[in-house]
Amino acid sequence: MIKANDPKLKSWVEVPANSDFSIQNIPFGIFKTDSLGPRAATAIGDKVLDLSVLEVHGCFEGLSLPPETFNKPVLNDFMGLDKEVTRAVRNRISDLLEADNAELRDNSELVKQAFFEQSEVEMCMPVHVPNxxxxxxxxxxxxxxxxxxxxxxxxxxxxxxxxxxxxxxxxxxxxxxxxxxxxxxxxxxxxxxxxxxxxxxxxxxxxxxxxxxxxxxxxxxxxxxxxxxxxxxxxxxxxxxxxxxxxxxxxxxxxxxxxxxxxxxxxxxxxxxxxxxxxxxxxxxxxxxxxxxxxxxxxxxxxxxxxxxxxxxxxxxxxxxxxxxxxxxxxxxxxxxxxxxxxxxxxxxxxxxxxxxxxxxxxxxxxxxxxxxxxxxxxxxxxxxxxxxxxxxxxxxxxxxxxxxxxxxxxxxxxxxxxxxxx
The missing domain is CATH 3.90.850.10 (Fumarylacetoacetase-like, C-terminal domain)
Incomplete structure (x- = not known):
């Protein structure tokens, strides 16, 4: 079983009943706000989690990511990394969101910087489509x-x-x-x-x-x-x-x-x-x-x-x-x-x-x-x-x-x- 798919996982982030974005999902997208340009994110419950902020704070150290992987307007460069790397990133995000992991949960300043309400952001085209x-x-x-x-x-x-x-x-x-x-x-x-x-x-x-x-x-x-x-x-x-x-x-x-x-x-x-x-x-x-x-x-x-x-x-x-x-x-x-x-x-x-x-x-x-x-x-x-x-x-x-x-x-x-x- 892929680690992030474990049905026993629960998140410290509130996930409403019938939400599409459980901790077992961890999708990838691009969002922007009035003050922030397009950058990569995942979704959990009603929240958008800014992956570029996590990257700046060293949350993905040791995962072989090139610099500023998530501070880009499309996901093409991230998707083009080896499948083992993108899988490790998804597993790492899952770990950070898991109920018993205090690393992100108890860092109130980082939580404040990294999380947005889905209703308050504009979602962008997630990839450049060549063909x-x-x-x-x-x-x-x-x-x-x-x-x-x-x-x-x-x-x-x-x-x-x-x-x-x-x-x-x-x-x-x-x-x-x-x-x-x-x-x-x-x-x-x-x-x-x-x-x-x-x-x-x-x-x-x-x-x-x-x-x-x-x-x-x-x-x-x-x-x-x-x-x-x-x-x-x-x-x-x-x-x-x-x-x-x-x-x-x-x-x-x-x-x-x-x-x-x-x-x-x-x-x-x-x-x-x-x-x-x-x-x-x-x-x-x-x-x-x-x-x-x-x-x-x-x-x-x-x-x-x-x-x-x-x-x-x-x-x-x-x-x-x-x-x-x-x-x-x-x-x-x-x-x-x-x-x-x-x-x-x-x-x-x-x-x-x-x-x-x-x-x-x-x-x-x-x-x-x-x-x-x-x-x-x-x-x-x-x-x-x-x-x-x-x-x-x-x-x-x-x-x-x-x-x-x-x-x-x-x-x-x-x-x-x-x-x-x-x-």
């Missing part, structure tokens, strides 16, 4: 979309169960939770129209996804095997991969998503490490037909992670529209990374890899409005009145995720974003 890949790895989602646009007999394309389908997306428009964005605009074409028209997207949709982030480079020409892949993965974030469905329908043949996907994607601000996810591993589905040898793997690398999506119209209460689970993936992160690099593609530190929309077997577990409203034919009622077929201007979409086992809960907080009218 972004979006996969299409939930069988139920792929089946649902195939049924809508083809037929149930041909819902999955012939390649789908042989390889993790994916495409390279736009990294520059990945932004942190809380960043508002404008409705995209572009070409669409109605089925009964002779010519396309230019207009704001009418069918704006969310996509409930998770994304992993790489922390190691393989070098051009080198593959990463499924046995090696875990060493390259630092952790996960919740990922909302917005889609302009009407624009996508018109543009995607023959080369796939473009303007329909590149206008914005939102991520949760806290990266939950691969180590913290370890207790929540579960077995994946039986893959039939048998995959090629380079996609075979050993162990459990799917995750029992509860996911939720809510829509909050302006000046109304939110309505939970979906409850899904990350375990509903056909292809896992090891297979995705092995396939991505089998041709020698070079991975970089901070690269982000989204899972594709996560949909479960029942309608309440579908991960997009396209599926929940079944192309707009089944409107979803809002608690405050009204209904939604797709996302409207001034709506805020909120995604949450947490795992719970043996009395231990770890989570990601929220990823939320408000849709502003098209410019």
């Amino acid at each position: 972004y890949t979006d996969f299409y790895s939930s069988e139920q989602h792929a089946y649902n979309v195939g049924c809508m646009f083809r037929d149930p007999e041909n819902a999955l394309m012939p390649n789908w169960k042989h390889l993790p389908v994916g495409y390279h997306g736009r990294a520059s428009s990945i932004v942190v939770s809380g960043t508002p964005f404008h409705r995209p605009k572009g070409q669409t074409k109605a089925d009964d129209a002779a010519m396309p028209s230019f207009n704001p997207c009418r069918l704006l949709d969310f996509e409930l996804e998770m994304a992993f982030i790489t922390c190691k480079e393989n070098g051009l020409g080198n593959s990463i095997s499924t046995k090696e892949a875990e060493d390259y993965i630092f952790g996960f974030v919740i990922f909302n991969d917005w889609s302009a469905r009407d624009m996508q329908k018109w543009e995607y043949v023959p080369l796939g998503p473009f303007l329909a996907k590149n206008f914005a994607s939102h991520v949760s601000p806290w990266i939950v490490t691969m180590d913290a996810m370890e207790p929540f591993r579960v077995s994946g589905p039986k893959q039939d037909p048998k995959v090629l040898p380079y996609l075979e793997y050993e162990g459990d690398y799917h995750f029992d992670l509860n996911l939720q999506v809510a829509i909050q119209p302006e000046a109304q209460e939110e309505t939970v529209v979906a409850n899904s689970n990350f375990r509903y993936m056909y292809w896992n992160c090891l297979q995705q990374l092995a396939h991505h690099t089998v041709n020698g593609c070079n991975m970089q530190i901070g690269d982000m890899y989204a899972s594709g929309t996560i949909s479960g077997p029942t309608p309440a577990e579908y991960g997009s409005m396209l599926e929940l409203s079944w192309r707009g034919s089944k409107p979803v009622s809002m608690n405050g009145g009204g209904e939604r077929k797709f996302i409207q201007d001034h709506d805020t979409v909120i995604m949450r995720g947490h795992a719970e086992r043996n009395g231990v809960r770890i989570g990601f907080g929220e990823v939320k974003a408000k849709v502003l009218p098209a410019k």
Whole structure:
């Protein structure tokens, strides 16, 4: 067992019931305040713990950290350290927060400098993302979309169960939770129209996804095997991969998503490490037909992670529209990374890899409005009145995720974003 994951651990910092940020989590993020520039932190209960302050006070001595590791605006340099180093840092933070450890607890001046209320800080984009890949790895989602646009007999394309389908997306428009964005605009074409028209997207949709982030480079020409892949993965974030469905329908043949996907994607601000996810591993589905040898793997690398999506119209209460689970993936992160690099593609530190929309077997577990409203034919009622077929201007979409086992809960907080009218 990884030391920081011990379910018996308790913290001297108050952790409210059902908090995502137990002492067994120790996620990493970047925050700033009105008087402090961006720097690294972890979360515990309702608090943010400034890691740069701990570093200055010698709390990480002997852990082989370069100078000012945590006094930087992104986590890339820290993530790029050896996994044994980043694991030792997480264990050390856990020790400092443990109930019986007086080292930080009884240093009132250091506590005053290092702790902030989460509600009083601004969370920043945790990493610089050099490259972004979006996969299409939930069988139920792929089946649902195939049924809508083809037929149930041909819902999955012939390649789908042989390889993790994916495409390279736009990294520059990945932004942190809380960043508002404008409705995209572009070409669409109605089925009964002779010519396309230019207009704001009418069918704006969310996509409930998770994304992993790489922390190691393989070098051009080198593959990463499924046995090696875990060493390259630092952790996960919740990922909302917005889609302009009407624009996508018109543009995607023959080369796939473009303007329909590149206008914005939102991520949760806290990266939950691969180590913290370890207790929540579960077995994946039986893959039939048998995959090629380079996609075979050993162990459990799917995750029992509860996911939720809510829509909050302006000046109304939110309505939970979906409850899904990350375990509903056909292809896992090891297979995705092995396939991505089998041709020698070079991975970089901070690269982000989204899972594709996560949909479960029942309608309440579908991960997009396209599926929940079944192309707009089944409107979803809002608690405050009204209904939604797709996302409207001034709506805020909120995604949450947490795992719970043996009395231990770890989570990601929220990823939320408000849709502003098209410019």
